[in-house]
């Protein structure tokens with residue numbers, strides 16, 4: 001048993017990023033809108049019921065709920081109805097000429113701050129980019145351009161439309177391990193093995209080590225070295241693939257209670273025939289950690305490659 005010595009200010013920090021790639025199905029109206037931006041046309045739609053015209057084109061009217069089957073080619077000039085400034089630039093609400101709702105986009109203020117009522121016109125991207133940024137931004141009209149009215153849009157071949165847009169949401173963050181997890185990873189990194197923390201009141205040993213006992217709400221004060229053997233507490237055989245998996249299915253997700261520990265450690269069970277794992281594995285089975293070779297370890301719980309069964313449920 002060891003006294004806690006790692007200070008909170010010495011705790012290591014994990015810098016990582018949560019990646020969420022996905023594709024967005026845009027639907028008919030937005031597909032028409034994005035597709036037409038490549039041809040320098042701003043596509044809107046007109047409600048068949050209340051005759052309201054909006055940009056970008058919508059499948060259904062946000063006012064009356066009616067279908068918006070009529071697609072229009074909107075004017076590329078309009079009037080600023082609101083403007084806001086961010087460190088990355090200015091964004092404005094623009095009422096395109098002949099349209100009944102505002103359209104939000106970037107505006108160019110390099111020639112001076114824009115105000116409500118100012119006239120602006122579309123500026124197109126030099127190269128097509130396949131998103132709303134084909135329409136790069138709006139800038140003050142160069143001359144007194146006359147207000148244009150929306151016209152009917154030519155027939156659209158819906159088979160040509162971009163049905164999906166690929167996106168990737170990235171959430172970078174820093175996570176402090178704190179003195180307890182930090183100490184666990186230090187011990188793993190120096191190949192000293194697994195540790196937990198003991199509650200002075202109920203004497204439970206928490207793995208991974210925590211600063212407070214969840215049952216007694218008292219501070220844990222001692223680290224305890226643990227064996228790398230334990231019992232299978234629960235398991236699932238995973239056959240489905242999903243984003244973020246570090247192993248290829250099929251594999252066994254397992255909750256293991258290490259010998260001498262009171263809580264469950266999440267890991268994998270392998271070294272077995274996966275086609276019969278569901279039948280062969282038993283709750284309570286003894287298991288043992290299979291460690292990666294020394295030169296492949298990096299001071300995380302992944303230094304344990306997997307746990308393997310080491311006997312029957314009844315054998316201690």
Ligand SMILES: [Zn+2]
Nearest residue numbers: 047050061064
């Ligand atoms: Zn309507």
Ligand SMILES: [Zn+2]
Nearest residue numbers: 199202213216
């Ligand atoms: Zn306790």
